[in-house]
Amino acid sequence: MAFPDDRPRRLRRSANLRRLVREASLRADHLLLPCFVAEGIRERREVTTMPAVFQETVESLPRLATEAVELGIPGLVLFGVPAHKDAVGSAAWDDQGVVQQALRRLRREFGDRLLLVSDDCLDEYTDHGHCGVLTEAGEVDNDRTLELYQRTAISQAAAGADVIAPSGMMDGQVGAIREALDAAGFSATAIMAYSAKFASCFYGPFRDAALCAPQFGDRRGYQMDPANRREAMRELEMDLLEGADVLMVKPALSYLDVVREARDRFDVPLACFSVSGEYAMLRAAAAAGALDLRAAVLESHLSMRRAGADVIITYFARELSRWLSEEG
Ligand code: PBG
Numbered sequence: 001m002a003f004p005d006d007r008p009r010r011l012r013r014s015a016n017l018r019r020l021v022r023e024a025s026l027r028a029d030h031l032l033l034p035c036f037v038a039e040g041i042r043e044r045r046e047v048t049t050m051p052a053v054f055q056e057t058v059e060s061l062p063r064l065a066t067e068a069v070e071l072g073i074p075g076l077v078l079f080g081v082p083a084h085k086d087a088v089g090s091a092a093w094d095d096q097g098v099v100q101q102a103l104r105r106l107r108r109e110f111g112d113r114l115l116l117v118s119d120d121c122l123d124e125y126t127d128h129g130h131c132g133v134l135t136e137a138g139e140v141d142n143d144r145t146l147e148l149y150q151r152t153a154i155s156q157a158a159a160g161a162d163v164i165a166p167s168g169m170m171d172g173q174v175g176a177i178r179e180a181l182d183a184a185g186f187s188a189t190a191i192m193a194y195s196a197k198f199a200s201c202f203y204g205p206f207r208d209a210a211l212c213a214p215q216f217g218d219r220r221g222y223q224m225d226p227a228n229r230r231e232a233m234r235e236l237e238m239d240l241l242e243g244a245d246v247l248m249v250k251p252a253l254s255y256l257d258v259v260r261e262a263r264d265r266f267d268v269p270l271a272c273f274s275v276s277g278e279y280a281m282l283r284a285a286a287a288a289g290a291l292d293l294r295a296a297v298l299e300s301h302l303s304m305r306r307a308g309a310d311v312i313i314t315y316f317a318r319e320l321s322r323w324l325s326e327e328g
Helices: 015-021 061-070 098-113 142-159 173-183 201-209 230-242 253-265 276-287 293-307 317-327
Strands: 031-038 045-047 050-056 075-081 115-120 163-166 190-197 246-250 270-274 311-314
Touching: 031 061, 031 098, 031 317, 045 201, 050 061, 050 201, 050 276, 061 075, 061 098, 061 317, 075 098, 098 115, 098 142, 115 142, 142 163, 142 173, 163 173, 173 190, 173 230, 190 230, 190 253, 201 276, 230 246, 230 253, 246 253, 253 270, 253 293, 270 293, 276 293, 293 311, 293 317, 311 317
Parallel strands: 031 050, 031 075, 031 311, 075 115, 115 163, 163 190, 190 246, 246 270, 270 311
Antiparallel strands: 045 050
16 A cells, blocks of 8 residues: 555545545435515515525415425425514414414425424514513513413414424423423424524524514523533533424534534434525625535535534525435
């Protein structure tokens, strides 16, 4: 054998050799498509900061869902944009709320052909834009918020959600939701927990899409400090002990070290959420001619799989599925 070792390059010489020794893989099977369903608009409306992503209506959503099914994407993650917001976010657990309507409609039209994951949080529903109810001092009240997450989870499960995804980062949210679902007869409804959700600037475009930017302050009092990897492991472990079926790290690209460590530590399915800002960055770079969109999206999502994510929630799910099927 020659020195330096000449084996690595020998195995990179042809496409079939590379294919043979490739470690990570990316398929439509791994993807979930996040979508926004808005109330009080007549036609679906493109999100300014997220080209090709729309606020859908209950009527327009089935078309997007059909496309997802045809492309082999297992499911959608639904976010509601209600017409009316109030201090406690009551539209979140309204059985006639926009997400509940969308869930019933999709369940009716698609049966088991499409997995329905429902975001359980209050920031899209509160007039102040925080993820929970406020104390008089203007802080988010953890325990009162848990009760509202419980009501929301039950209402979404009753409307047809397969999976509840609590994204508010309140302490004890997974345990509280599990208990409420079980007590209401929804023990088959799973929980995909936003366990290590960081206080990230990369959620900016989502807040335009869901009209949920905090009206004062920020979310650093409940979302994680981007500097903290050890704390992320504690958050993940607590959610697992509280009964989470799937753990999640969010955002994805800037947090792949956290994804890898979570993969090494926990033997449950792991998801990462490639967030709105990651989508906007790649779109903008491609529109500016700086990157080839397809190559950049394929590479960045493959890296999430290499880091150890089983599931990737991504706004590029449709494009990716199309490109992956073309590559064979
Ligand atoms: C909160 C929530 C947010 C996202 C998902 N759930 C916004 C936030 O925490 O400010 C962000 C997702 C994205 O940026 O794509 N309900």
